[in-house]
Amino acid sequence: MSAPDFIHRLREDFDAAAARLPAAVVPAAARRAAVDRLVALGLPGLRDDAWRYADLRPLRSAALRPAANEVLTAGTLPALPAAIAGSQRLVFVDGRLDAAASTPVDDTLLRPLGAPAAGAERSGETRFALLNDAFALDAARFAVHGDGVLELVFVASDAAGASYPRVQLELAPGARLTLVERHVGTGAATLSSAVAELALGRDALCRWYRLQDLAGDATHLEALRARLDAGATLEAVMLQLGGGAVRTTFDCDLYGRGASLQLHAASLAGGARTQDGAITVRHLAPETRSQQELRAIASGRAGIAFRSAVCVGRDATGADSRQSLKGLIGGDGAEVNLRPELEIDVDSVRASHGATTGAIDEGMLFYLLSRGLDRDTARQLLEWAFIEAVIGGVGDGALRREFEERTVAHLGNRAALEVLA
Amino acid sequence: MSKPLNSAERLEERGAMSEALLDVRGLTARVGDREVLRGIDLVVPAGEVHAIMGPNGSGKSSFAHVLAGRPGYELLGGEVRFLGRDLLSLAPEERAREGLFLGFQYPVEIPGVNNAYLLRAALNAARRHRGQPEVDAFDFLNLVRSKMQLMRMDESFLSRGVNEGFSGGEKKRNEILQMLVLEPKLAVLDETDSGLDIDALKIVAAGVESLRSPERGIVLVTHYQRLLDHVKPDRVHVLARGRILRSGGPELALELEKRGYDWLLDEAA
Numbered sequence: 001m002s003a004p005d006f007i008h009r010l011r012e013d014f015d016a017a018a019a020r021l022p023a024a025v026v027p028a029a030a031r032r033a034a035v036d037r038l039v040a041l042g043l044p045g046l047r048d049d050a051w052r053y054a055d056l057r058p059l060r061s062a063a064l065r066p067a068a069n070e071v072l073t074a075g076t077l078p079a080l081p082a083a084i085a086g087s088q089r090l091v092f093v094d095g096r097l098d099a100a101a102s103t104p105v106d107d108t109l110l111r112p113l114g115a116p117a118a119g120a121e122r123s124g125e126t127r128f129a130l131l132n133d134a135f136a137l138d139a140a141r142f143a144v145h146g147d148g149v150l151e152l153v154f155v156a157s158d159a160a161g162a163s164y165p166r167v168q169l170e171l172a173p174g175a176r177l178t179l180v181e182r183h184v185g186t187g188a189a190t191l192s193s194a195v196a197e198l199a200l201g202r203d204a205l206c207r208w209y210r211l212q213d214l215a216g217d218a219t220h221l222e223a224l225r226a227r228l229d230a231g232a233t234l235e236a237v238m239l240q241l242g243g244g245a246v247r248t249t250f251d252c253d254l255y256g257r258g259a260s261l262q263l264h265a266a267s268l269a270g271g272a273r274t275q276d277g278a279i280t281v282r283h284l285a286p287e288t289r290s291q292q293e294l295r296a297i298a299s300g301r302a303g304i305a306f307r308s309a310v311c312v313g314r315d316a317t318g319a320d321s322r323q324s325l326k327g328l329i330g331g332d333g334a335e336v337n338l339r340p341e342l343e344i345d346v347d348s349v350r351a352s353h354g355a356t357t358g359a360i361d362e363g364m365l366f367y368l369l370s371r372g373l374d375r376d377t378a379r380q381l382l383e384w385a386f387i388e389a390v391i392g393g394v395g396d397g398a399l400r401r402e403f404e405e406r407t408v409a410h411l412g413n414r415a416a417l418e419v420l421a
Numbered sequence: 422m423s424k425p426l427n428s429a430e431r432l433e434e435r436g437a438m439s440e441a442l443l444d445v446r447g448l449t450a451r452v453g454d455r456e457v458l459r460g461i462d463l464v465v466p467a468g469e470v471h472a473i474m475g476p477n478g479s480g481k482s483s484f485a486h487v488l489a490g491r492p493g494y495e496l497l498g499g500e501v502r503f504l505g506r507d508l509l510s511l512a513p514e515e516r517a518r519e520g521l522f523l524g525f526q527y528p529v530e531i532p533g534v535n536n537a538y539l540l541r542a543a544l545n546a547a548r549r550h551r552g553q554p555e556v557d558a559f560d561f562l563n564l565v566r567s568k569m570q571l572m573r574m575d576e577s578f579l580s581r582g583v584n585e586g587f588s589g590g591e592k593k594r595n596e597i598l599q600m601l602v603l604e605p606k607l608a609v610l611d612e613t614d615s616g617l618d619i620d621a622l623k624i625v626a627a628g629v630e631s632l633r634s635p636e637r638g639i640v641l642v643t644h645y646q647r648l649l650d651h652v653k654p655d656r657v658h659v660l661a662r663g664r665i666l667r668s669g670g671p672e673l674a675l676e677l678e679k680r681g682y683d684w685l686l687d688e689a690a
Contacts, residue, residue: 372517372546385533
């Protein structure tokens with residue numbers, strides 16, 4: 001891809017859209033600064049190791065301006081699962097709130113945050129979040145108090161314009177939030193750049209269940225960030241099922257004593273799709289804990305990469321970090337690349353990491369065959385078993401079921417469907 | 422003492438080749454460069470329980486695995502007929518559906534696949550193969566419950582992952598449970614008694630005994646006599662150095678218990 005083309009289109013689309021981009025979401029100056037910063041950073045070079053596994057080719061031609069759709073007609077909105085009892089649900093279509101499909105905001109749980117004064121800092125790793133900073137039409141931007149469930153649904157529908165989902169939540173001290181975030185598509189080859197930023201106050205608890213199930217030829221770039229104060233806990237389950245070219249960056253700072261992250265993430269890809277994940281967890285305070293369970297299944301000619309860095313800083317005495325990365329390769333042309341990284345600047349920490357990639361376990365396969373199961377069923381079951389460890393982390397029964405069913409649909413998995421029956 | 426006839430000779434003597442459930446002739450196999458089976462001859466008629474005993478590394482487990490079709494063994498020669506069919510030409514899953522069951526010495530753990538699902542899928546695979554309708558969830562549960570009672574297994578096992586976090590004894594009982602549900606025509610139990618305490622051994626033995634019938638054959642691969650105190654074999658075979666060195670009645674197991682294997686190995690040398 002020619003970088004000048006991309007930059008030319010970026011400037012052109014921004015100039016055309018600038019007048020209709022709301023300052024309440026991102027101030028005009030911050031939007032323009034984001035464009036300038038992205039122009040300065042440019043596109044990742046071919047030799048840029050951090051982007052080695054990402055497929056950025058769709059950016060060659062995709063429109064960057066936000067989709068023009070005001071709202072989708074009711075008939076074109078994809079079927080959504082029933083809302084979780086007592087939850088607040090906000091539906092965004094192509095990055096814009098669809099009030100008719102959403103519940104009214106209950107201010108005992110959610111209070112709108114004022115407009116940000118300036119744009120967020122973005123590194124080269126998160127450069128495409130700058131697209132979101134520049135073009136976002138709307139945001140789920142709240143202070144969270146008390147105890148509740150927030151469901152965010154982002155629908156990408158318009159291939160003629162990009163979608164910029166934007167989530168910014170600040171959990172008050174002691175708040176407890178179950179955050180269900182779904183990204184779904186209507187089948188078009190969409191481009192989306194999502195930003196999600198969570199700040200957890202002291203002793204806050206967030207259960208963050210994320211599902212990306214966009215259309216198979218969607219391009220999806222996302223930058224996720226979490227910052228945890230003392231005693232705060234983030235339990236995240238992230239499923240990457242859809243999209244043709246997906247790049248996820250997740251940064252988590254454990255800056256308060258005893259802050260804790262549990263990340264369970266699974267990626268599935270088949271065909272010629274790519275999913276590239278870059279995770280950075282920073283232990284910045286004593287007795288912080290992080291646990292990562294990452295699973296990837298690539299089949300066909302698909303490629304999945306996980307780079308997961310844990311940095312234990314000088315102040316993080318007594319930190320405890322565990323990383324387990326596992327990849328399953330289901331085809332001769334498929335690739336799973338797992339790179340756990342550990343950087344420790346302090347004594348007296350506990351840290352472990354492991355990464356394994358391989359084909360299906362022959363011993364398990366033979367066991368199932370020896371019980372009369374046919375080979376395809378046995379393989380599908382073992383793929384299911386491999387990924388189930390992640391989905392099992394979803395606490396809500398109905399939601400877990402939904403995640404399971406969506407996963408099964410991607411595995412093409414009759415056997416697993418029966419397991420669920 | 423005249424050398425006892427082997428099973429094939431006994432059957433031939435009775436003119437009853439058609440009765441053979443399992444008929445192994447000259448089975449030879451290797452793993453890598455190592456020849457692990459060096460011409461095994463064995464006939465198991467329907468209705469009989471046969472014990473295969475032998476020292477460690479004699480080829481007992483290899484024999485059980487080759488029968489079940491485990492990959493990794495290179496077959497060099499010989500023939501195995503199971504119910505008159507060429508067993509070695511069948512894939513492992515076909516052997517299972519034809520009614521061959523291997524009880525594993527070390528059952529694998531498969532977290533994420535629950536026991537109930539595996540049992541039902543296995544049962545229905547066999548039933549489809551026989552042209553029978555699949556069992557529905559209700560009938561299946563009733564069937565499994567009754568078998569679990571026999572194996573003194575708690576129902577919570579059903580919803581757990583296959584062998585996940587099971588103790589050694591629980592894994593073995595689970596193997597027998599699977600066998601009871603599947604009702605194979607031939608069960609080959611590879612050291613099912615190893616690692617069991619005396620109570621678990623009795624439960625496992627009762628499970629095996631409950632399956633004994635005129636239509637069925639059972640092959641117990643074991644290192645020790647103690648399982649045979651509870652499941653009385655019709656025939657006992659000593660397998661060493663990849664061959665059956667001696668066959669006899671239950672008294673042979675007692676003699677082995679008393680004298681060990683060395684005298685037989687010396688005689689064979």
